[in-house]
Amino acid sequence: MKLYYKAGACSLSPRIVLHEAGLAFDSEKVDLATKITETGADYRAVSPNGYVPALVLDSGDVLTEGPAIVQYLADQAPEKRLAPPAGSIARYQLMSLLNFIGTELHKSFSPLFKPDTPEQTRQTARDNLARRFDVVAQRLKDQPYLMGADFSVADAYLFTVLRWTVPMSIDLSRWPELGAYMERVASRPAVQAALREEGLVS
Structure with missing residues (x-):
């Protein structure tokens, strides 16, 4: 997985959850003014919204919006009890x-x-x-x-x-x-x- 972020922005939340869940991930910083990532890529090709966070899964699927991302991550490590069971x-x-x-x-x-x-x-x-x-x-x-x-x-x-x-x-x-x-x-x-x-x- 790869997390696109800006330091101290709302993307800090999924980074915390990734660590709490013990999940392996990479991250790439985004300049929100230019929409260019630290590797020189156009961030809008990842997330047309142009804001962080975005999480690219190993499947290539992309999740945006922090509340959706953190629930997905919690469900990958249910034993950590970061979210109650789905449907409850x-x-x-x-x-x-x-x-x-x-x-x-x-x-x-x-x-x-x-x-x-x-x-x-x-x-x-x-x-x-x-x-x-x-x-x-x-x-x-x-x-x-x-x-x-x-x-x-x-x-x-x-x-x-x-x-x-x-x-x-x-x-x-x-x-x-x-x-x-x-x-x-x-x-x-x-x-x-x-x-x-x-x-x-x-």
Whole structure:
């Protein structure tokens, strides 16, 4: 398998899952401005969407969209318990969490990454994120991970997105549950390996 990524972007989530699952993979960096990969290839030939992540399977099939990719990866190593069994109510609860992270958190950061976004729009985005952080913090109040006792692919995605609060100067101190959660996830060996590979930690 080959993962196409940009360091620190949402593609960090499947990289974490690949390590958690113990799956072998290669990776190739993408310049999202030019859509050219580090080997000089046109990334749009891999993923017409032009954004990361994309996962090329050994069969040649291509998966895009992080929530789909991480569930596929979890299903390749069911013994790791990174996702509940397909068809179970818990699996649909996991899908609900992945959709919440993608639509309510991930996309709410988008205006903050654009330098020409008006300040009023930025403040609206920060206010929206704060309300979503309230919901997530409440969920993590009495359990270590989003699905309970077990780390899941939803945690890989949430950890990735919450890391963006640092460059966006969003202070998480008002949500101590989130701060503790970030430390807990960051201490996992698979997460440390993924961060090192992307040059995000030394």
